[in-house]
Amino acid sequence: MLKLKSTFVPAAKRAASALDKHGFQVTTYARPQDLLITRGNNSKLYDDVHNKEYIDFTAGIAVTSLGHSNPGVAKILCDQSQKLIHSSNLYYNPECLELSEKIVSKTKEFGGQFDCTKVFLCNSGTEANEAALKFAKKHGIQLNPQKQGIVAFQNAFHGRTMGALSVTSNPKYRTPFGDLIPGVSFLNIHDELTTLADFISSKKDEIAGLIVEPIQGEGGVFPIDADKLVGLKKICAENDVVVIYDEIQCGMGRTGKLWAHAYLPKEAHPDIFTSAKALGNGYPIAATMVNDKINDALQVGDHGTTYGGNPLGCAISNYVLDVIGDEKFLQEVNRKGELLTSRLKQLQKKFPEHITDVRGKGLIIGAEFAEAPKELIQKARENGLLIITAGKSTVRFVPPLTITDDEIEQGLSIFEKAVEDVYA
Ligand SMILES: Cc1ncc(COP(=O)(O)O)c(C=O)c1O
Incomplete structure (x- = not known):
């Protein structure tokens, strides 16, 4: 591990006392007690307090x-x-007008939603999904006052506000909060298309919208088959059900296309899609x-x-x-996604009993482990690599898209060593 420059020491001393204050935060996260991120540079993060x-x-x-x-980004933020x-939505500002136009034109230029025309700007992923759900409901209610329900999928994640949580199936996130919005049905995306179609068409007078992540991120990095999305869009269009793609995690270039749905033919494009992160x-x-x-x-x-x-x-988003x-x-x-994926597949060959699958697109990659990789994450961190899990037993690789080949190699060497330490 690198020793840090002495110029950071005074700042590190100030930051060190910050850790003593961790008791003032509500109990919603379990964070490591020996890690305080003080600065970053491209794909590197530094803890000047612990010199790491x-x-x-x-x-x-x-x-x-x-x-x-x-x-x-820093220069634009400063300028x-x-x-x-801030000036509020009572008045136009040039940056917001430029961004809305840019999102629409780039979406079309890069093969995304072909009929995208308008943008609603907000502040977080969960809020973008709230807007999407409200818009879909409003559209449905105008056709028929009972047409208010939403179809969502098991294993998906759409956020933590009451609306977005209502379409997120994980009971761990939902059950502590009692009643959520009614009319949500969770289907299994892996079911036959005919099963999904039967459900949607039998309830078409009650379903306003369907929300789906083209790649389930938090659920374990599961890309959804193009055929399934094409079929779902067809059924929804036939039944006046609005299709929402949640691209909060998988969008904005992460898959190697501007939007994940740009891999799909036009007939599978959504009516609404959301972006954040x-x-x-x-x-x-x-x-x-x-x-x-x-x-x-x-x-x-x-x-x-x-x-x-x-x-x-x-201005930043522009x-x-x-x-x-x-x-x-x-x-x-x-290219970098292929590099990372091929190295992970080599590692899978070395540890086939422990690494059971490597999947993903571009730089959203999941390595499936036979058991929950908690110890592995900790071992990697001790050795200077930060990685996260997804779903029950997936290690998720979502580095900065600007990561260098050297940084990929360095990170993978630490990962490989951690896998050897834990499983060899
Ligand atoms: C697919 C997806 N949708 C929605 C959200 C919620 O976004 P935010 O945390 O910005 O509210 C997330 C966050 O992880 C996400 O991955």
Whole structure:
């Protein structure tokens, strides 16, 4: 492990006393007590208090896609904050107008939702999904007041606010909070298309929308078959059910295309899709994209947000979209994804009883383990690599998209050593 420069020592001393204050945070996270992130640079994170350097394969849970402390993002943050941070949605601001137009035009240019026309800007993934659910319900209710229900899928994750939680199946997240919004049905995405179709068509007068992640992220990095999504969209279109793709984790270049659904033929494109996480590279901003059919169901006053579309967040997102919405950048994501995947497959050959699958697209990759890899995550951290789990027994690799080949190699060497230490 690298020794840190002495210039960071005074800051480290100040930060050290911060750890003593951890008791003032509500009990919703179990964090390691021996780790305090004080700064970052591309795919590296530093703990100046404990004098440690880490390779970060988590990117703040698929957020800092252009790397930590990205100089372009930092410059825009600094410049825009001196110009205008917030002005509310009572008035237009140029950055928000530019961003909405850019999302629509880049979406079309890079093979995403072909009929995308409008954007609602907000602040987090869960909020983007709230907007999507409300828009779908409004569309359904206008056709028939009973058409309010939502179809969602087992093993999916859509957020923690009451609406987004209502369409998230995991009982651990739901049951402590009692009654959630009614009318939600959870189907199994792996069921035959005919089973899913029968359910949707038999309840078509009660179902307003269907929400699905093209790649289930938190659930364990499970890409959904293109055929399944094509079939689902067809059934939904036949039954006036609005299709929502949650691209909060798998979108914004993570799969090697701007949007994960850009891998799909046009007939599987959604009516609504949502983005957050990497959209602001760490600045909280999110977006809900819709076609004219959805927008026609909306009126002034139907939905709102104080901070959404603020000039600071939009200026940052304009920059992030310019960098990620670029063919060469996306090709690099694919190349690095292949590098990481092939190295993980080699490791799987060495430990076939423990690593049972390696799957994903671009730089959202899951390595499935035969048992929950808790010890492995800890061992990797001790040796200078940050990784996260997904689902029950998947190790999730979602590094910054700007990670260098060297950083991939360094991180994988630590990972391989940790696998050997735990399983050899
Ligand atoms: C697919 C998906 N949807 C929604 C969310 C919620 O986003 P946020 O935490 O920004 O509210 C997440 C977060 O992990 C996610 O992965």
